[in-house]
Amino acid sequence: MAAVDSDVESLPRGGFRCSLCHVTTANRPSLDAHLGGRKHRHLVELRAARKAQGLRSVFVSGFPRDVDSAQLSEYFLAFGPVASVVMDKDKGVFAIVEMGDVGAREAVLSQSQHSLGGHRLRVRPREQKEFQSPASKSPKGAAPDSHQLAKALAEAADVGAQMIKLVGLRELSEAERQLRSLVVALMQEVFTEFFPGCVVHPFGSSINSFDVHGCDLALFLDLGDLEEPQPVPKLPPASPLLEDREEGDLGKASELAETPKEEKAEGAAMLELVGSILRGCVPGVYRVQTVPSARRPVVKFAHRPSGLHGDVSLSNRLALHNSRFLSLASELDGRVRPLVYTLRAWAQGRGLSGSGPLLSNYALTLLVIYFLQTRDPPVLPTVSQLTQKAGEGEQVEVDGWDCSFPRDASRLEPSINVEPLSSLLAQFFSAVSSWDLRGSLLSLREGQALPVAGGLPSNLWEGLRLGPLNLQDPFDLSHNVAANVTSRVAGRLQNCCRAAANYARSLQYQRRSSRGRDWGLLPLLQPSSLEHHHHHH
Structure with missing residues (x-):
């Protein structure tokens, strides 16, 4: 038997647990599949990158309050290339300076005294923190703290500039967006195994252009025909025989038509199934809870490696169009x-x-x-003006409501x-x-x-x-x-x-x-x- 990876512990009843990904597998083959999988490899690479970064970094404190990252960067350039300078969130009490290579860091540490602007700097090796899967610790929408926000807004030129600055501070970064796409891709991959042809659509603040740090990831699992049986297209009566048969079929269909009560039960069963798939088959997902009683039934989940929280719904196609409409409004x-x-x-x-x-x-x-x-x-413009401007392929009806509007703002008058x-x-x-x-x-x-x-x-x-x-x-x-x-x-x-x-x-x-x-x-x-x-x- 091959040596087991240091991230893996054997469980008493023959299973294994990967402590890096917080995943438990039942047997050796499924462990090997996990260790060879994208997610595990990604976290291994991430950890290696963090470690290398740590080995090039120093911890700096003792500089005056008004020193900014550019001045620190300039000072440390004397010892070799500087990759990045990260100041602490609050007030410039400390900074982590990442040098371009290990040699430059050695050069910094070999000098016994450092001073900047007449202040003696305290420079230490950066402590290697225990690697944690990248999970956000901040509550919803909390990213820039109020102190930072106030300082940034106070320095803007006028109210309009303050408003634009506020967007910049609250909106998701490119990295946060990519993390969300990765989670969506992971869900898509797993759900496709169970429902071939299904599509996982993010909606809500992830796509409506009003995202903030830590906002929930709302997903609509579109099962196509499984979800809303499409009416069978009626054939034009070509011969009496065909007409006859069509009527017969309609008779059967109406006998089979579901009562809302059965439909509700079926919806609840489907929701439970989605919950079980999230629980058992999507790596890193925990705290799964079905909420069948909501106006729009959902399964809530949290995803440990990304720190995201969200929910999956089976019947929220309207919300998808609402989100796209809000996004169009922003583009207009x-x-x-x-x-x-x-x-x-x-x-x-x-x-x-x-x-x-x-x-x-x-x-x-x-x-x-x-x-x-x-x-x-x-x-x-009003929604009815937009509806009139919808093009050929943009005619959409959901639950009998007209959700047509142009997908592309550039065709519309500013x-x-x-x-x-x-x-x-x-x-x-x-x-x-x-x-x-x-x-x-x-x-x-x-x-x-x-x-x-x-x-x-x-x-x-x-x-x-x-x-x-x-x-x-x-x-x-x-x-x-x-x-x-x-x-x-x-x-x-x-x-x-x-x-x-x-x-x-x-x-x-x-x-x-x-x-x-x-x-x-x-x-x-x-x-x-x-x-x-x-x-x-």
Whole structure:
């Protein structure tokens, strides 16, 4: 028997555990398959690269607060090539300097005293940390801490620049995106074994252009015909014989038609199957939990090597088109992303967005898009204008709803609205604070508010729930995406908007402070300073 890899421990009952990948295998052949597999090899390479990096790096502290990475880099260049300088997150208390090769690091360590700007530097070999599979430790959306964020925004030239900077700090990096694609590819590979021809589609914030660090990975597992039986195309009656037979078949089909109850049971069984596949067959996945009772049933999961959390749903084709629609909105006008990121951060700080009775991020984003449709001239076209522009191959219908729109923004006319970001943001606050939320249905399809006096629109769309805030999904017209919002939260939304609109009229909002005071976006993003309200979370 070959020597077992140092990452592998033998389990009492004959199985093996790979401690690098947190994977248990039942027998030798499946262990060998794991050790030869892409995932294990990738982590082995990653670990080797980290180790080599560690052997070229030194740990530096004791430099003055105002020293930046460029100055450190310049100092250490005297000893040989410098590959990178990483400062600690907070205040420049220490740095890790990676030299270009081991010789350069030796040269640094062989000099007994270092000083920079009159300060004595403390330079030590970098401790070899135990290699951990790259998992993110930060909570959702937390990547740049508030201190970093505030510092970066304070230095921007104006509110518009602050908004653009905010996007840059919160959006996913290229590396984070690639990690997500790898997890999607891994899932695709495993699910294809069980459901040949299936497609794993990421949707939601991974593809809708409003991603933030640590956002969930939402996946739609499209099983094709297995999921939604397509109606059999009717043949034109060519001969009496054929007509006869067709009727006979239809009779049988209607006997077999499932009752919703059986359909529900089947859906739940399918969900459990997906849960078992995630649990047993996708390396690195843990904490798998099926939630069959949700409006859209899902299986939740976490993936240890990447640190990602997410969910898989079997029946969320509409959400896929919604995500693509949001992404198209961002492509149509460069002001969409800065506005949405800013308003999401603002709403979060005010305790307006989240789960339960609060606005979902999706609802808040649609509110911003609706606002942009209602400017004069409009910043974004209405959904029905987009539907009319859809090309030949772009006609899509899901569950009877029309989800057609162009896939490519370059074919569409850009907006002639030239308002700057700072002014659009201020307008959002004053507009929302004055809308009659309860008395109208905000329709992105029409780009206007439809009156609901006498419940008019909801008769048009069976099942639309009206309430204190009515915001219609762009495609599923019977869905009020804010149906969960209570009158208390809707009232707070308008009060917070009113306070923000007031603040936006001040010089503190409009001008960069020369005296190091908080200005522009900063007071809007700090947890409630403008509203004097009791918070009930």
